[in-house]
Amino acid sequence: MSRMSIMSFNSYPIFVIVFAFFVRISSQVGSKVEVLPGFEGPLPFELETGYVGLGETDDDMQVFYYFIKSENDPAKDPLMLWLTGGPGCSSFSGLAFQIGPLAFKIEEYNGSLPNLILRPQSWTKASSIIFVDLPLGSGFSYAKNVTAHRSDWKLVHHTHQFLRKWLIDHPEFISNAFYMGADSYSGIPAPAIVQEISKGNEIGLQPIINLQGYLLGNPVTTRKEKNEQIPFAHGMGLISDELYASLKKNCKEEYITVDSRNELCLRDMKSYDECLSGINTFFILDRYCKDNSRKINEDTWRRSLTQKSKSSSLNSHPITVDIDIRCQIYGFFLATQWANDKSVRKSLHIREGTKDKWSRCYTSDFEYEISNSFEFHLNLSVKGYRSLIYSGDHDAVVPFISTQAWIRALNYSIVEDWRPWLLEDQVAGYTRTYSNQMTFATVKGSGHTAPEYKPDEGYAMFTRWIANKPL
Incomplete structure (x- = not known):
């Protein structure tokens, strides 16, 4: 038995023992958000924010979430829980930069509140989505001892606990088809989460979750992706x-x-x-920005810009920010300014005194316990769950060839061989389906977070797959 199998086997019974206790602890149903600072007028979709407590007392572990009801038919459309990568990036990244109905208006920062606009390609047009801030310490989630709750297996258990408790508070969604969605580093814990949900159903944990499958974007899987980075770089002429x-x-x-x-x-x-020193490896076609998006010290920006803002009025000339407005990280900067505004926190119903500063990603103090997630894919395939694995084909961090390699190692027969999938009569990517109900797809000309760079293609891919239609 592999080390990962032993850890999974040993961790699971402990979780089952404590889960029955956790579900008895009441949690407050979330609060509706009808307006958001920076967005003009009332929100044209239903947004709820709130906390789910996982500890013995209210302050032990509080998981923050954003829930957006399907804009189509929430009573019948699937329910998805979205876990952003990192590990430790707020799920707000998924909401505001990838698949949610809001986006930041990219414009010169002048010290005032950044503006929000609608994203027409939101996946909430076909599914209700819970964007959850996990592991603890991410986003607006908090705990008495954050470090004690930050590891692969604790992330798996906490996500499972969160979901069942959330459904107890939202019984109208218990019968909806449920899918787990994640990207990047969350390709490690997400398949384990799906397996734990499945096992929980099998032993009768309540409420029973109508688990149908999962979808992963450019997922870290083997932790050996760099071995495929070199042939990818050669193939791309780098x-x-x-x-x-x-x-x-x-x-x-x-x-x-x-x-x-x-x-x-x-x-x-x-x-x-x-x-490759001048290449943005997360999207090799994008601009290379000196301050790599994964190494940004957002607190430093915040301090320097706050000092500048005090001496400027809203009607003065725009403040100069030392970040190219064309860089992806400029949007991350705007998100940091927005999420740390008092009026925003009030609208989101953030509990005062629980989070001093919001950072888009908090990746320190995390314990890496799961060596790879390949075995979980094998287990889930046997159980017949649907899966969509997609790759932006210009990502050098988790190259599509590394994803293809572990899928090939599953050794499942091909049902529909490699073919282009189209959008508006143009090739949007390539796809292949397997006998274990797995679909692999590339998103042509996109990067590590595929729907962020190619929103039309990402939306078409998701809506077709979630509706059980061919890409």
């Missing part, structure tokens, strides 16, 4: 034939753990890093 051949020979196609005595491999890896 490194030369000669360097690629030398890397393969000297590193023996192992680029993650390099022997410190292997000077030839280290030399080649240095050359490789130099070739």
Whole structure:
């Protein structure tokens, strides 16, 4: 039995024992949000925010969520829980940058509240979505001892607990088809979450969840994705034939753990890093910004801009921000300013004194326990759950070829072979379906968070798949 199997087996009974206690602890039903600062007029969709308590007392563990009802037919449309990557990025990232009905208006920041606009390609037009801030410490979720609750397995258990407790508070959605949705690093915990939900159903945990499947975007799966990054970079013309051949020979196609005595491999890896030093590896077609989006110190921005704002009126000239407005991270900056505004927090019903500063991602103090998620995919395939695995094909961090490799290793027969899928008579990507009800799809010309860069294609892919239609 693998180390991952042992951990899964040992962790699960403990969770079952404590779950019955957790579900008895009452949680407050969320509050409706009808207007949001920065958005003109009442919201044209139903938004609810709230907390679900998972601890023995109200302050132990409080998980914050945004819930948006389907804009089509919430009584019949599927329910999805969305977990953003990181680990530790707020689910607000999924809502505001990828698949939700709101987006930030990209305009020069002048010290006033950033503006929100509607995203016409919101996945909430076909599904109700719970955007959840997990692991604890992410977004507006909080706990007495955050560090004690930040690990792969605790994230799995907490998400499962959250969902069943949320459904107890929202019984009208218990019968809706349920799907787990996630991307990036959450490709590690999400399949384990689905497996735990399934096992919970089997032993009769209440309420029974109408689990139908899951969908993952550019998911970390094996933690060996960098081994596919080098052939991807070569195929995309980012490194030369000669360097690629030398890397393969000297590193023996192992680029993650390099022997410190292997000077030839280290030399080649240095050359490789130099070739990609000006590339945004999360989306190789996008602008490279000096402050990589995953290394931004948003608190530093906030302090410097607050100081500037005090000496400026709203009618003064726009404040100069040292971030190119064309960079993806500019939107992240706007989100940080917006989420830390007092009027925004009041509208979202954030409990005062629970979160000093909101950061889009809080990735420190996290314990990595699950070595890979391949085994969970195998288990879920046997149980017959549907799955959609999609890849923005210009992501070098989790390249589509690494995703194809582990799917191929599942060794399931192909039902419908590789073909283009279309949008408005144009190729939007390529897809293949397997006998285990798994669909793989690429989103042409997109990056690590595919719907963010190609919203029309992302929306078409999701709505077709969720409706059980061919891409």
